[in-house]
Amino acid sequence: MSISTSRRRSLWVIVAAATLTVMAGAILGPVVPRIQDELGVSGTAAGLIITAHGGVIVLASPLMGSLVDRVGPRRPFVAGLFVYGVGGGAGLVIDSFVPLLLSRVVLGIGTAAVYTAITVLIYELYEGQSMERALGYRSGANSAGAAVWPLVGGAAGAVAWNLPFGVYFVAVPLGLVAVLTIPETRDGAADGDGSDASAALPARVRATLAVFRRQPALLPVYLLYFGANALLYAIVVFYPQFLPEVGVSSSLAISLYLAANGTAGGVSAAVYDRLLNRAGRATLVGVAFLLWVLGFGAATVVGTAVTAMVPVVLFGLGVGLVFPSTFAWVEQFAPPDRQGQFSAYVASFGYTGQFLSPLLFGPLVPLVGVRGVFAVAAVAAGVAALALAAATRRS
Template identity: 35%
Template sequence: MSATSMTRDTCAPGRGTLTVLLLASTLGVMGGATIAPVIEVIRQALDVGGAAAGLVLTSHSLAIAVVSPMVGRATDRFGPRLPLAFGLAVYGLGGGAGMVVESYPALFVSRLVLGVGAAAVFTCSTAALLGLYRGELRDKVMGWRTAATTAGGFLYPLAAGALGNHSWHAPFAIYLIGLPLGAATLLALPHGASSNENGRKTQHRRGGAVRLLREHPLVLGLCGLWVATTGLMMVLAVSLPRRLDQLGIHDTFVVALYGSVIASGAATVVGLAYAKLTAHLGHATLMRIAAAAWTTALLVFAFADHPALLLLVPFLTGIGSGITMPTLTVLVDRAAPPEQRGTATSLQASALFGGQFASPLVFGPLIDTTSIATGALVAAAGTTLILIALFRLRDLPETPDTDNSAADPASAAEPI
């Protein structure tokens, strides 16, 4: 067997592998969005305040932020296959528990269990995709991943909105999809699959996340951007159902259309075109567009007094999310050494979901004591500062991939 054929046999995943990883990607960041359409119903049924209801959406994020670094180290050492399969099973069981719980404390605990599984799903699926694809094909796959994730943001909340009209417990059945997907992961991902390029074995570094951040400060800066953007934008995710309720929209199916479906549709379109957008505009320009879209969305949300105007909010946030998710994922990966890809990816998860968890703790009391509009304006001030900071940068790093052999599309996975 020639060296070329050996490389291709080793590194080229099949169509089934890519399909499973993209399906897993639909779950990793959808823990809260899936039940967002029924969050106001849950709040009223359990008789809790706005901040407590927000924690139902984001409590799993606390578990993700805490557990992700451990998942990342395990991924660097053993590969993503087994941690991903285990995480999908825990995701399904923890999320599905909401079908039978009747109290707020029990629901909160089940959301923490969901977060443990989601930490593995997000970290392992992302590390596997980054390790298996290089060059221009990586940008395409990252765009497909964004499209897959946002397609989940379209389908799952829509299904949850329809089920929520029958019972607030029913939407939690959607999480059970993690169980068969976990079994499929064991079958589709090859044994010993690595998070490093082409499955190469590299020396495992000691020191974990702290050493990575110390030796590669750009990773710290990019993770800080994750924290800021997700924390600020969660104001919309938590407050939009409440704002719609104030405007007389109580049907959870319609709330799903506003809260997730429109945003996911916009982000899906951006994800499918992401490779071309990156080639023509570059990462810095794309991030500026994202920050501008978010700022505009928050301003519209603060002042809109009619449901029709609020349609602009999810559209603009979807554009921002469709840009930011693949861009920051690729940039963090380029800023870290390949043998610490799992750790770097886990730090993204900690930053992303840590920002989500902190958001209702910061903005919940502010909104409860003032108004939803005030919270949105404060968040808009934050995204404006991010936009100004991005304009002060000449460009974000465009470090080329180091593994040129894997950049050849002929040696990469067959696209679906």
């Protein structure tokens, strides 16, 4: 199905915004060691600067999902871009740990709005093969952002440790473009019916649980996204700490490895809809798990700057298969009138994974070293692959 010119313009704005949801954490990856030194904090605390916004997204996303269901995705999308720019850019003028964490709270609120609105915009503006392609582009944009923004962050970080925070301001002009290009997707979206807001909380909880009972596959989909993001941020947070072991220490050089991870994900996501014509979603996700096992396993043994590129490429290829599969499954299983709510849970689970990643893996570093973290991640991916295979066999 072809996409009209106006819908194509909207798609490119959506794609550009999708790169920002990744930039929220990825642009700071190359400067983790410098943040640690400049603020005088531990590696785990420096990692929290990257992932703290994720904790806010976990809490804010369900609220944003309900808002999107009431008023449509356009206005939360546009407003979220402005909040994102202000919250992220504030780090440019902050030089102490606690205020910087607070600015990441504001960033998290903006990211939650943008992330959820993007998903519902795609569901409502496109359909059929066009939607599958748009989801692939969205995931490809995420991966492209994971490739480009670390390079920008690494280059900016070579000038000043806090200069990468200034890049967040790019969301403000994008918000102005969105005002002109993103259409309302629902008649009467400005008013909404208010049913979700006026319903008693226990009734809403019961209704939500009823959906999970009717669609038991939803929870494994969310857990898949949680795990994928936890493993992704094991790369973002701990690979820069590992690379000095193979002679890579500058922020710009580190950014090349994170960029390779994102580029690989962009390649697999860009061809996702074509791969889907050859294999089912479960098969593609199974392939991703195997790529992750191989990638993390390789990270435990690589010894040169060149071979250290292999693990991040393998992991990135898997990400480009898992992310669009997750969004497509949610669109398939969630009630049509509650897409905002259930797509918001994707963000909540994903950013929970990002937020908890340094807390889960960080304590392992003193015990088994950074390479040991990757060994544990390889085992986790292997267990997930076996669980998927067993579930597929039963279904």
